[in-house]
Amino acid sequence: MNDPDFPRRIRDAGGRVTAARVAVLRCLAATEEPLTPDEVLERLAQTAGPVPDRVTIYRAIEWLAAHGLVRQLATVGRAARYEAVEDRETHAHFQCRGCGQTRCLPAPPPPLPPLPIGYVAERVELVIHGLCAACRAGERR
Amino acid sequence: MNDPDFPRRIRDAGGRVTAARVAVLRCLAATEEPLTPDEVLERLAQTAGPVPDRVTIYRAIEWLAAHGLVRQLATVGRAARYEAVEDRETHAHFQCRGCGQTRCLPAPPPPLPPLPIGYVAERVELVIHGLCAACRAGERR
DNA sequence: GGTCTTTTTGCCATTTTATTGCATTTTTAC
């Protein structure tokens, strides 16, 4: 498991420890599925304490992403989705074309194809497009 | 190689053959890299003939995607990106975190991880996040 | 704890990307 001391992780990254950053990081770390900024806001709104402004959420996520505590996923939806960076095993992302939901799946790390010269790879992401159980049941067949 | 008879492919998909659909499909098929709707519009604007409205481009892409002639990629950028569906060899997508550009790379098809029951996979996409040669040179090191 | 400096936040306005409604035009079948 990862160190759940979010304030320390933020301080170690060289930033100020603010309520918004801690709340956003905790929210993303506590969630199974990657969330959009608005989904983070919704969840924080249901928690005790003051709710940060939407713009603050965006900026907190931006800062967390720039400092490697959170990462943005490749998605087909309109809104960006983020997940906390944990050192759990590698995983892929399933994305439902029906409801747009994204969820993590355990998966071995895929092989890295050769890149053009001068290019550097920093991360490899496997995205499985398809239909989730609920959406499949909902489609007329 | 693929059949370049775009009107026929559109008719075979069960739709009307319109100038906008043919132009959008041809544009995407003629381009190395996946394009955003606005990039498609830019390119069509530089071509001879009447330029379709932006909304028409959106709707043409939507129709083409719904009928399997075009597909939307998983991206981290703000705008959606599309590529023509060709039966060329499988490929991955490289996405530069500097300039946001997306390009195709030849790559073997990645293994499909097991899915939760009830889920169906329709496509697997491999996304390599990193820096392109130009952006890497631009970053201070 | 009090004071100072720097960073972050909240609010408002704005931009970018995408979607909807509806009258007009185009496509296709006959």
Added chain:
DNA sequence: GTAAAAATGCAATAAAATGGCAAAAAGACC
């Protein structure tokens, strides 16, 4: 050529994200 169905253009609207700036909070120092 004509009629029915579908697609388009235009204007308005929605959704997601960003920028500017004054007020507030965090951290460093005493």
